[in-house]
């Protein structure tokens with residue numbers, strides 16, 4: 234089958250973004266979108282991969298909500314400003330840079346005197362340079378410049394702006410409360426042109442215009458998005474079509490594998506549309522990044538970024554892609570207004586993701602993921618303390634707090650369980666499927682940035698009877714584990730649980746397993762993974778867990794050779810916890826191969842606990858740190874207390 238890669242895309246004209254109320258203050262941003270709201274940003278970017286430098290001229294159109302304002306404040310971090318001008322007169326505009334909180338992750342405040350207002354809008358240009366690294370390594374920045382050996386022989390750069398790293402790439406109102414459209418004209422250095430490098434962005438590629446340099450790229454994002462969704466990558470990228478609106482981008486050595494792994498994306502998208510409503514973004518492409526990418530997936534609009542550790546060869550890890558697809562409604566269309574309300578993005582997205590999984594693979598599959606999510610949540614709350622403010626869905630972050638510290642499974646799993654309980658109650662009280670409500674909710678708050686109270690108000694309006702049974706405040710603002718749990722389909726989980734229990738009994742009684750052990754071999758990768766993570770969660774902190782037990786498992790299932798990244802991760806954790814030296818080569822190789830935080834952070838933490846003498850973890854970290862993204866680096870430094 235052939236598809237035209239520039240299929241005509243019907244993106245509806247953007248609706249107006251509502252400014253937040255005057256009382257609104259995002260603790261992670263110095264801007265005030267309730268008075269002046271970014272309407273459009275045009276980026277003229279030159280990306281120099283040889284010099285590792287971004288040279289940019291950005292033009293801002295700002296909607297004036299409060300005409301008495303004389304200046305606007307934007308967020309920046311380690312950006313060097315060349316000039317700020319009024320494009321209508323080409324005259325410089327006065328500006329000041331201040332550091333409200335020295336060394337804070339929030340960076341600096343750039344305050345610019347405003348030019349004249351015309352039709353309720355003001356326009357100004359900022360010329361600046363940045364390496365996108367966010368200054369010293371204590372905060373991290375959006376960009377990672379890769380050495381050619383990390384990216385199939387050519388230089389590579391990519392960005393990761395969520396939560397507050399957009400400010401290291403461009404001056405902006407770096408709060409999701411300020412959603413704007415954006416466009417870009419991008420050029421790259423001569424050598425990179427010769428090397429045939431490709432630019433991709435979280436936007437729709439446009440035809441070049443008269444006067445554009447031959448080797449340039451134009452993009453447009455006609456739907457208003459928060460700054461954290463602005464993203465780009467440059468490298469030796471190839472693409473393959475999946476359908477007329479989906480394609481996959483990857484380095485030449487993995488493109489074939491990537492295409493196979495994600496071949497069903499169009500089907501996922503259609504299923505999502507059936508549940509959530511029309512997909513408004515036009516294209517849905519996937520970019521498989523080099524292995525240092527610090528997340529599993531990032532929902533950059535029209536172009537999801539993913540880690541190559543999803544390329545398992547058996548399509549067993551595609552739920553990450555389904556999760557990022559779900560963000561097209563929850564997070565990207567309806568956005569949380571600030572990081573404190575992060576669960577409004579992730580909790581709702583996990584809910585939609587697992588609803589799609591239920592549709593595609595049955596309720597047993599949703600149950601499997603739901604239960605392992607509950608285990609993860611339990612572990613996190615045990616480790617953090619059930620009174621800790623980070624265990625509530627909405628957390629009051631303080632000015633200067635680093636949102637990367639706040640990131641955890643709470644927003645995801647507690648959020649999901651809250652919405653799942655609402656689903657169960659609504660089904661019981663009204664005998665209706667809550668999906669219709671969610672669909673209306675995505676419609677009502679499309680193109681907006683909202684808080685939990687918007688959701689609660691709408692829910693109460695639809696389901697007054699159910700609302701009486703729910704303690705919303707406890708769920709949303711209370712700390713600790715879920716107040717109540719909904720029932721989930723546990724048929725797949727039960728098989729797994731039984732085998733885990735059998736093994737534990739054998740381990741403890743020093744007995745041998747019977748033929749029931751072979752059931753494992755008949756399972757798919759998701760059930761196998763659930764077995765390994767479930768077992769690990771039960772035994773890892775037990776005194777009796779030792780080398781003999783891991784060896785028994787190895788003899789039975791030959792797990793040390795498994796290359797499915799999720800299974801390998803749990804296998805490594807089991808081995809480290811048992812102090813089995815035979816696992817160490819595997820662990821070392823694994824943390825050298827990739828920098829996904831979900832895998833490397835717990836492994837470094839485990840190593841530092843199990844081998845505290847000789848600083849095994851610290852030394853290993855020093856060996857790999859240069860190849861990691863600054864965000865992985867800073868978080869591991871904090872975890873290991875070597876910041």
Ligand code: BES
Nearest residue numbers: 395396528529530531532552553556831
């Ligand atoms: N938006 C998140 C990633 C993120 C969150 C980056 C906060 C920076 C700050 C993305 O959608 C996500 O949740 N990714 C998960 C995968 C998912 C299946 C839970 C990941 O990377 O593990």
Ligand code: ZN
Nearest residue numbers: 556560579582
């Ligand atoms: Zn997400």
